[in-house]
Amino acid sequence: MAGSPDSEHAAFLSALRALLPDDGLLTQSEDLHPYECDGLSVLRELPLAVVLPRHRAEVQAVLKICQQYAVAVVPRGAGTGLSGGARPCAGAIVLSLARLKQIRALDTSNRTARVQPGVRNLAISEAARPMGLYYAPDPSSQIACTIGGNVAENSGGVHCLKYGLTVHNVLALEVLDASGERLEIGSQAPDSPGYDLLALMMGSEGLLGIVTECTLRLLPVPENTLVLLAAFASVVAAADAVSAIIAAGIIPAGLEMMDQLAIEAAEDFVHAGYPRDAAAILLCELDGTEAELQERLRAVEKLLQRQGATSIRIAADAETRLLLWKGRKAAFPAVGRLAPDYYCMDGTIPRKRLAEVLEQIAIWSAEYGLRVANVFHAGDGNLHPLILYDANVEEQLHAAEALGQRILELCVAVGGSITGEHGVGVEKLDSMCAQFTPAELAQLHRIKAAFDPEGRLNPGKAVPSLHRCAELGAMHVHHGQLPFPELERF
């Protein structure tokens, strides 16, 4: 492109203006501010512009204009992400998919839903409900978060132990690559030919392509559901109870644990009737036919008692069940009321290491002078420590971040991962250096380049540069040997 940077900038914006309706392009600072961050509000940046296309053809045209002017693109759904994945980059546009919000088709006989990316997660289950079907993954933000964002993060939810993550429940995607080329990935039929690009797209945080349509698998709504609430005198006892249930061959629909600080916060907030004196509670959801459920209920009750539960409460009616879940699903905002700010972590660990990890977190919590509440997807090992701090007190944000980084490194050290469901985004780039070797990171970069050779889709997110990791001094040396020691690292 010829011309001065200013004239090029103007030409780029006027190309977008010619394409989109008046309200489809935002360029004024006051209109851009709502887009300066996602759910991780400590990271902010104003984009060059925000575009809000209405359908695939407009998305495609926007991508072609961005390619022509070499402008980077940050895709965005509802902006509920917690790792800065949708945080704008300077000089990039934000591509909001919020207006692509049609449920295109519900196919009862094949039990699928074809939806645009801006459809809210919960809206899909609501639409499918009259057919006795629903969409299984249910992240806590499901009222607001969109399916496009769920694909980008491979979102889970409290039922993923039994019903899987987004990757297990999406059958096909229509994707536009960085140049606007349309790709159909996956299908309603099992096992598509070629590479499993569908798996690769899941959790790719908008770096590989822009999703413009999703075909989802719907499941029959279970006949009956009930929830048990069990209190324990220690987190170890609660964790052992989880292992005992699974070892008995029972896979509950949901299995959640909260520690004392989280219990108190949730109880103050939603009054779900959680036992305040418990060191930990377990919420265990069972589903199935009435007869099966009664049988399972007795078995689980017996196991919980044997594992030392101090009290057990059963919610068989929908109202109580929802109330018990509400306490759990509102745990983040509830904990948010205990301090001016909180920092939410998202590590995963093998469940058997839970006690030692929590113990270590408690030691560090005292050391840093920051309280930590713990919410745990106990069935699948996904731990959410919530670090309480006050951004107005000098150095507390840094202390919270430093504590968070140590917790994530601990998760990796015990055989887990730095992120179970919130994604890397911008937030965990440094932690990625602890989880992956330079050769592994280089492989991830080569995958990105295969999809987006110019690196214009969500640049600087999800996978740190080798340079960044090297500077961080966190470079991993496995078996005392760097792979390809002859390569330059700095």
Added chain:
Amino acid sequence: MDQRERLQEQVREAFQQSRPLQIQGAGTKRFYGRKTADAEPLLLREHQGIVDYEPSELFVTLRAGTSLQTLQEQLAEAGQMLPFEPPFFGAEATIGGTLACGFSGPRRPYAGSARDYVLGVHMLNGLGESLRFGGQVMKNVAGYDVSRLLVGSLGTLGILLEVTLKVLPRPERELTLVHDTDMATAIVRMNQWAGQPLPLSASAWDGAHLYLRLSGTEKAVAAAQSKIGGAVLDENDGILFWKNLREHRHVFFQGSAALWRLAVAPATPPLALPGQTLIEWGGGQRWLRGQRDASALQTLAAEHGGHATLFRGGDHAKEVFQPLPPALFALHQRLKNAFDPHGILNPGRLYAAL
């Protein structure tokens, strides 16, 4: 027996000399994919052993050369199983080969496919670099999901050294019911019942009978049985039926005529095709025999949201998988190049130009 170093050494050398490698487990699935020119074998079979198994954590980590038999015996001892019920196609079958082919069995439409149960891999890419992706935990969104990408890639992107799989408890009870029906009715019923909260775990239509397997607690199976009805297959006959189907020992699969696999949207009505059809996976997988016009089959499958594969027999020198649209194929080539820049890993096994 850890053979990692030997394998890595061999791949590094092959990379440096741009020498193609033919990745080999037990050789039970050599029939699958394109027939390629003989190349230096990379032997995985000795690289075997279960490295870590925690029944209460629901995962198992094992080397790729471990036999499926060994794995399943270990899991059974703890009352667990591989939920995707993979076929063996030979007693010596390895887990590495099973995943490289992406094979799943009768439970697939109800429990998920092979890739759904992969949690992590330790692999070698075409540069001979030793890489780990995923892990031993159920949820992990750090980095792209390379572990699942490798499933079904027929060794063309990387060599599986070690894999971690999610495992599940075996059902308390299984029961097989049989209905006499025609194809159209069988497809309708399979899909109607799949839309209800019933503990279905397998379904098939063999030309005259619809077979349905129920798995779950004693009570759940009994309740579903009273809803679905039909003749009950004796327990051992039931086990044998699904095993024979899975292993292609059912009479439909006998003989040397070419075997075609059509994958379609499950509720697709009967397709106008000459000869017999055997249906599995709730209607999503349909088998055909004999000489066929590949492109006509592929067009037909595509019209119903799917694809056709020359699974076994016939001319495997030509393409056996459905051709991909040009833009998608170009992306496949760039990905192949991202993992295997010298094109040394099973070249041509998946597609001639890959």
